Amino acid sequence: MAEENEGLAGKVMRYLIVLGLMMALAQTASADDKLQHLLDQALLAARETNQLPAIAAVVQINGKIAAEAAFGVRAEGHPETVTMSDRWLIGSDTKAFTATLIARLVEQHVLSFDDTLAASFPSIANEMSPAYRNVTITQLLSHTAGLPPLTSDKDMPLFAETINSVQGVMQQRAAVVRKYLTMPPASKAGEFVYSNLGYLIAAAIAEAKTGKSWEDLIREQIFVPLGITNVGFGPPNSSGKFDEPEGHEEKDGNLLPVDPLREGKELPQAFGPAGTISIGLHDWMIFAQDQLDGEHGHGKLLTTSDYRKLHTPVYLATPEIQKLVGDRLVNTGYGLGWGLKPGPNGEPLLISWNGSDGYWLTTVQIMPKHNMIFLIVTNRGGKAGNQAIAQVDASLVAKLKPLD
Numbered sequence: 001m002a003e004e005n006e007g008l009a010g011k012v013m014r015y016l017i018v019l020g021l022m023m024a025l026a027q028t029a030s031a032d033d034k035l036q037h038l039l040d041q042a043l044l045a046a047r048e049t050n051q052l053p054a055i056a057a058v059v060q061i062n063g064k065i066a067a068e069a070a071f072g073v074r075a076e077g078h079p080e081t082v083t084m085s086d087r088w089l090i091g092s093d094t095k096a097f098t099a100t101l102i103a104r105l106v107e108q109h110v111l112s113f114d115d116t117l118a119a120s121f122p123s124i125a126n127e128m129s130p131a132y133r134n135v136t137i138t139q140l141l142s143h144t145a146g147l148p149p150l151t152s153d154k155d156m157p158l159f160a161e162t163i164n165s166v167q168g169v170m171q172q173r174a175a176v177v178r179k180y181l182t183m184p185p186a187s188k189a190g191e192f193v194y195s196n197l198g199y200l201i202a203a204a205i206a207e208a209k210t211g212k213s214w215e216d217l218i219r220e221q222i223f224v225p226l227g228i229t230n231v232g233f234g235p236p237n238s239s240g241k242f243d244e245p246e247g248h249e250e251k252d253g254n255l256l257p258v259d260p261l262r263e264g265k266e267l268p269q270a271f272g273p274a275g276t277i278s279i280g281l282h283d284w285m286i287f288a289q290d291q292l293d294g295e296h297g298h299g300k301l302l303t304t305s306d307y308r309k310l311h312t313p314v315y316l317a318t319p320e321i322q323k324l325v326g327d328r329l330v331n332t333g334y335g336l337g338w339g340l341k342p343g344p345n346g347e348p349l350l351i352s353w354n355g356s357d358g359y360w361l362t363t364v365q366i367m368p369k370h371n372m373i374f375l376i377v378t379n380r381g382g383k384a385g386n387q388a389i390a391q392v393d394a395s396l397v398a399k400l401k402p403l404d
Contacts, residue, residue, distance in 0.1 A: 032066055035059065035399065039067040042395035046388040047071055047378075051255060053248050054082040055378040055388060058281045059396060062371045063289060068281070074379070075257035080242040087236035087244050087278040088377040090362045091355030094277040096310075097222055097287065098199050098214070099141050099337030102206060103306045104221045110209050113138045113309070117181060120205045124178055131185045137205065139189060140198040141336040142314035146185035150196040150274075163270045170213050172270040173204040192315040192334060196274035203273035214273050225300060226290055230280035234266055244278075245379040247359025255380070258359045267357055275357060281375050288364050288373045291351060295368040310336045311348045341403070343369070349403055354389070361385030363393070367402035 039057060047055045054072025058065060070082045105111050111120070118125040118133035125133065131146060139145040150159060162179045163172040180197060187193045203214040210217060215233055223231055236244035237259070246257040258265050267276050293299040294307030302310075313333025332341045332350075341350035351366040358381045365374040374396055376389045397403070 036067040036069070038395060038399055039392075040069050040071075042392045043069055043071050046391040049391070050380075050384040050388040052378050052380045052384065052388055053255065053257070054245060055376070055392070056082060056084070056086075056088070056281060057374065057376040057392060058084075058285055059400075060285055060289065060373040061400075065285075070281075072379075074237070074242050074245040076248060076255050077257070078242050082245055082379075084282070085230065085280055087230060087232065087280050088362055088379070089235050089247060089276070089278045089355075089357060089360045090284065090364075090377070091275045091357050091360060092196075093284075093353055093355035093362055093364055094273065094275045095141075095199055096291070096337035096353065096364075097218060097277060098203060098273040099310055100287075100291075100301060101214075101217055101221050102137060102141060102202055103302050103310060103336075105206055105209070105217075107302060107306060111137065111205060115205070117201075120208065121177060121181070124181065127178075128181045129184055131189060132181050135189055137202055138314065138336065140202040140205075142334060143192050143194045143198060144190050144315055145195065145198050145201075146187045146189040146191070146193070147180065147195040147197045147201070148186040149194055150200075151194065159271075160268070163268055169215070169269050169272075170204075170207050172268075173200055173207060173214075176270065177201055177204045196271070199274040200271065218277075222287070222301065226286050228279070228283045228286055230283045232278050233269070233272055233276050234278065236278040247357065248380045249359055250382070250384075265359070275355060281377065284364070284375055285373065288366055288375065292366050292368055292371065292373060295348065295351075311338060311340060311351050312346070313340050313342060354386075356381045356385065358382065361389055363389050365393070365402075370400070370402045372400060372402045 039059060043055050043057060052072060053076045054070065054074065056070035058068040060066060068084060070084050072082055074080045074082055106113055113136065115137050116133060117135045118128060135145045148155060162175050166172055166175045206217055207213060235247060237246045246259060248255050249258055290299050290301055291307065294302055294304060295311065297304045299307055312335050314335060316333040332339055334340065338351050339353050340348050343349045349367065349369060352364060355362045360379055361381045362377040374393065376392050378385045378388055
């Protein structure tokens with residue numbers, strides 16, 4: 001009889017455990033449903049308010065997708081709608097990939113973060129401006145090398161002239177190195193001045209050391225180890241097919257899709273290390289999750305110390321940095337490829353950046369303390385794209401409180 005009662009008690013206990021699990025799962029599903037509804041409404045409102053062709057986002061919590069959605073069309077005036085598998089041009093969010101590539105090569109003893117420009121390019125060391133000779137790879141990746149920004153239309157004619165003088169992307173980047181490093185610096189080394197050029201030169205160092213192009217190195221060192229496949233370089237769409245989203249610009253009050261292959265508005269291939277990756281949101285999330293995992297000591301690509309190297313500010317908050325990374329990141333800094341908000345003990349509360357070529361806008365935001373990641377993208381740049389992403393971000397922050 002005692003054995004029968006014990007068996008009955010065991011059954012009751014198992015039932016209660018199963019019931020508890022079911023209730024917990026129901027509560028989780030309900031919470032996710034609420035977050036999904038919030039995200040849907042935030043994206044739809046931001047699209048309508050800012051007249052976007054399309055907008056999409058993914059929220060990941062504890063390594064699992066908690067909410068995701070994509071709304072709108074790939075190109076204004078055309079019926080093809082965006083999907084969660086579409087690629088988006090992520091602009092300067094490419095820099096985090098390049099910085100991670102350099103860290104991989106450091107761990108493989110191909111180069112060092114402390115390597116100087118003179119040591120990296122011995123054939124032009126004597127021609128190099130003396131102000132650049134002792135600049136390090138760390139300074140290139142933290143925008144503290146004294147280089148010109150290469151961020152506006154007035155910077156591009158000299159760059160275009162330089163790369164058009166030679167054939168082959170590696171040769172073009174080598175020509176950029178020779179041209180700009182033999183010119184006087186644009187600012188004092190050690191001061192933060194955002195510069196795409198620093199990332200092109202860092203990539204050229206990697207190319208010189210390995211004999212492989214940045215594109216091949218990124219595939220070999222980042223995409224393949226992480227299993228990233230839905231990715232490419234340059235705008236994702238095929239000319240005239242609307243098989244992927246197109247970026248957009250405003251002309252005379254009208255929003256027009258930009259076909260870069262037809263209109264000559266694609267960034268040059270040589271610009272790649274600073275901003276030409278296009279990628280699907282799920283694959284981008286793989287990279288972002290690895291950066292978050294690295295903060296917790298189990299990333300796939302780097303040692304914990306080198307993830308922390310990327311995620312530690314080299315230069316702390318200035319008005320310029322605050323303007324670049326947004327009001328949400330007051331008292332922030334810039335590490336290697338990332339904008340950062342350090343916590344009281346130096347650990348990053350927020351690892352983030354925005355990307356744009358003027359026709360797209362994207363953001364990645366990693367909150368290690370709460371194991372959260374937001375990816376938000378739109379195929380319209382400028383003020384409208386910025387406002388839309390800020391609106392969606394504000395809704396998610398109000399709901400999830402990821403920095404508390």
